[in-house]
Amino acid sequence: MGRLLLLPAALLAQCATTSPLETRATANSTVLAAPISFAPDQSWDGIDGKWSSFTVRIGTPAQYVRTFVSFAAWQTLAVVEQGCQGASDFDACAGTRGYIFNQTASTTFENIGLYGWGIESNLGLDGNALYGYDTVGLGGAGESGPILANTTVGGFAVEDFYLGVFGINPKPTNFTNFNEPSPSFMTQLKEQNNISSVSASYTAGAAYRDPAVLGSLTLGGYDTSKFVENDVEFTFGVDNNRDLLVGVQSINTPNANASNPVATELLPGPIYMYIDSTVSQIWLPVDACEVFEYEFGLVYDNDTELYLVNDTLHESLLEKNASITFSLAQSTTGGNTVQIELPYAAFDLTASPPYQGVTNETRYFPLRRAANNTQYTIGRTFLQEAYLTVDWEAQRFNVSQVAWDQGVQENLVAIPPFTGASTSTSPDSSGMSHTSGGLSGGAIGGIVAGIVAILVILALLLFIFFHRRNKAAKAKAAENEKLGDVENVAVVDAGTDSNARGQEPTVFPKAELEGSSPMPPHDMESESKRLLSSHGSGPPGTPGTNGAPSSFGGYPWNNRGSSAYSPSTPTAGEGTHSSSQSEGTGTHSSVLSPLSPSHASEADSKERQVYEMAGDMPTIKEKDGKALTEKEAMARREAIYNGVESPPQSAVALDESPEPRERRLVNPDDVVRADRLAPPEDGSFIRHRAFSFEEGRGDNKSNASSEDLYSAKQFG
Template sequence: MPSILDRLLLLPSALLALSVQCALAGPLENRDTNNTVIAAPIAFAPDQSWDGIDGSWSSFTVRIGTPAQYIRTFVSFASWQTLAVLPQGCQAASDYNSCAGTRGYIFNESASTTFQNIGLYAWGIEENLGLPGNAIYGYDTVGLGGAGGSGPTLANTTVGGFAVDDFYLGIFGINPKPTNFTSFDGPSPSFMTQLKEQKYISSVSASYTAGAPYRFSGVLASLTLGGYDSTKFVENAVEFEFAADNSRDIVVGVQSINTPSVNSSNPVATELLPGAIYMYVDSTVPQIWLPLEACKVFEYEFGLVYDNTTDLYLVNDTLHQSLLQKNASITFSLAQSTTGGNTVEITLPYAAFDLTASPPYQGLTNQTRYFPLRRAANDTQYTIGRTFLQEAYLTVDWEAQRFNVSQVVWDQGAQSKLVAIPPFTGQSTTTTTNQASSSGLSGGAIGGIVAGVVAILALLALLLFWYLHRKHQAARAKAAQMEKLGEVERNSDLSAADANARGREQNVFIKAELEGSMPVAAADTESEHRRLLSSNGSGAPATPGTIGAPSSLNYFPNRGSSAYSPSTPTPGEGTQSSSHSDSNGTYQTHSTMLSPLSPSNASEADSKERQIYEMAGDMPTIKEKDGRALSEKEAMARRERIYNGVDSPPRSAVALDEPSAEQPRERRTVNPEEVVMTDRLAPPENDSLVRHRAFSFEELRTQGTKTEGTSTNASSDDLYSAK
């Protein structure tokens, strides 16, 4: 069975797997659970003709009604309907057939068996530009492509027929907004929405460039539904978001419009836009609508002349030759906002502005060249029209509400490479016209994995801390247990070698006083207070403060040994240590030793008293002659001899220095001459303090080795020798 620690160590791997699963859960959930293949985008092929009375534009043919009527149209990102010219649009023309041909042919709703009339309604587009209109609306069948075209055909599509001249050709609206005729409760889906619902395309998106008749022998327009053509543009990293106004959603920030300087001594480009503005990108109209201040700069720079009758900048032959010779280009710098951020530059040659208008456009009676610049009355008219889209490639994803504008690539031999834009799943996607869906982990997945790794590292750190803490606690508990059991281990079962080793340990324990002795008054805060254990203490080995007697006399160092240990006595040390050595090795005397023989003592040790042993490694057993303590009489005699100068009275039957006849064994006596007299210790200079030692074994003991400058009475060892 694995231990708890083993199971905890397996937790980081489980957390890593969980973090990766959480990180990838979002991307995995976005995939089609039915494994449906994403529909390929539709490349809507343009006609092989150039149409329009406001310039030459590449058009697209749609099939309307049953039987099909073929109508040429211009692409509109603003309109959400399919619009065609009614017969009324050419009713006043001198040549109906010629008018019908120039207007992209006529849609006769009464000739269609599938047309369901709804009524006459205003179409609601370009009204801000002063181009109102209305149409007869109904539901009918609409298909992509001309005769023999293989494009999809959708029934019940919203179709409108108009007759006004402001929009001369039909309009193919690709905006996905629905049409509301009576109320918002029953909207009619747009053509683009139906394409996706019927799975012709994967998303409601489209890409478009207007084509350029001045490039090569004429480059036709390109329209891709549900994706884009990756060979048509220069990639860039600028992605635009929709504006808040859904009637003007494809809005860009135009930070500058400039043209190269014609003055070689001053190569700085000439700024044509006095201040940055927001402009609506609209393929429905051909012109570029700018503020009056910007139009004035254009007039000065290019010599344009404004015609108040037509509201156009008409170009005569002289100006036309001058502009051709100048061949100036104009560059638009676009960004999400009017300041800062990533920008994309779209450059248009003068040929893109060299347009020809025909009657009845703007009331003209003759064909004339004009410069497609219009004066905007206010900021609601700031519009970038079809002229700009000759050199720009526009991709719009209405589901994600994002779009991209890129410079067109002019490669006549390039083969189309269509890329589908996947459906929007509620999360932001980085797929734009300049980026195909990339492989690898998303930013959310990487962030989730990083978070999981950080969590694992934090868990490992906690486990390591817990392990070290437990180990430290166990070590402390073991040390405490060893400390408690240390004294028990120093009993009579220890060998002499173990006893000597343990006697050298540096542990110092507080000692109890001798029974009946008085406490020692401390004379200095640095003095040590060591007291002998009381003879009345418990003899139990496990009782704190007690210890058993050594098993042999070899428990302490031999008297003849010069080696020093903490248990080796030094001269002058007795029941209380009254001196210690300072850092210079000299003794510092702190207090007068209290003698057990002083009158203040209630009792003193005699031969009947049990021997007292210090803690191991501290002081040796007090040994008198023959291993016994002095009797009371011997002690009294010694005091008389030492302090009063009087010899002891005649010995009784028991002599002190010779064996008695009554004694069965030889008794050893103490030679008075060999008794160590307690002289004045060598105190520091000017120190008059005198210490008296009661016994010769009260030797001074230092912490390490014998202190230099101290003397040990050599005859003190003779006190323990046999006579």
């Protein structure tokens, strides 16, 4: 059951279970303070329509001013003398503005300063007031409403708010900082036990009813005689300045064609709107206003920004007498909705100078064009037919259709203070309401059972979590063990078809490489010699032997950066080399290159076999500049490093015997330096062909000897 108990049906159900005779006087029972019914003034005020006002008395001695109720404002604002200084008739101006508050005439007024009032700025209604602390009481002369001292009061002179404002929002006022805020009038009412909760209910009244119905304001509760019950309860919006936010799902009017029962939609799409009793108009998007223009024949006046209604249009609208229905919900789609229906008479308002710059009294339709969604507002026009109840403590509110049964007696119900749990109310014989707190035995048992169930579920979840983690750890350990066995495999048969019989091809993951440790100079020299040798020696398990690993410390050293076999078989003349920075350990596991021979070693088996990469032999030239062949270079390397004299074969066919090469000797005495020879006197040219084996050039002698070439000769 909702805590507000806004619905008479809910209230009656609660009373049925607890009769007044069964009320229990327990220690946790609290007697609720009766709500305050703030009687309205008998006047109809305003320059933008006829609105029921409420009189408050301010200062000492009391000065009576009429105000409009504001759910957005949190201060009491009144017109000061400056607001009528420009008028031709000061007294007449003061009368139409709800009378003047003279701050200097109050002996209890404590001046604070001039500040902006901070409300309705989104609608362009900016203004400021001269603030101070003073006493404020409810009701006019002869009424006995509560009087509070040191409440925040502001005096203003701008015309945007033509009458004073009685703010019932409980927000505090902060003039300098947030450390010492000034409490609102509603908060002080609650603190001094004048009301049971910070809550209020309001309807604006309707001057067009016959007879006219004044407004109604109840502080700390609601009046069940004023509304038609519904089961829709709203929660506050997230914006602190637009808390009474409702989702308007549709605005429609009956179809002009009586034979068509489908209503005409006036709102192109659902929107969120703020309920604000401070202003009178309804602010809608421009496209919605255009639909209103088409449906009702309205004409927008750019000078006054109002929809002015001439006599012809007024007669047409009266004859049509179309109603407009608002469908409200917590959100713009789905959920429970409440329909508030307004007759055309609720929109038949009169504007008087100086409102919006009009020069004469004229009828207007209270529809305003909103510039953006921050201006979507439901004003006092809507609250002529709607009853609004707000509980600021619980941050909930209700909107209901006004009940126009004049014969029903006033029935006030207090809204209990919010404690964070649902409470119930029941009236006693004196009309006071009681609230009972505490939890029943069944509720306590249910809470205990819920806690036990939660603990069992948590224990089960923890068991499943640890069981899966242990299982995953064991599976990972087993996988690592299998991977370790795979790394010790020595050779892969290159002739095996890995894709035979539908098997998937082997995937070779890339290994992450780490930088090797610096090597001492003597180790580097020895390692270089071993890498340059074609054979190696060492114990089993070293590179170059069957089953030897090709990585150190678990990191691959082959040319592909991986300890896995190469998926391709090298061609003749290609190969790989591998090395280890430790000898004789045989502890580092990796797979060998498939190019490693099974029994490749020299007779002495003192050195390891090392395979050189193709193309890594240096180019060795003879003294005549001719490059050696690969086999000649191999033979020379064998003679240098291994001491083996293996004369290379020539590049002729292998089945032919190579012809011996003629040794060409140079006589050092025949070598002369050309830069020290003086040119001959007869101008002949002396050529010096040191270390040249070109024969027969210049003198056309094809069989010239090298001795002739190294001597200085004259060429013609």
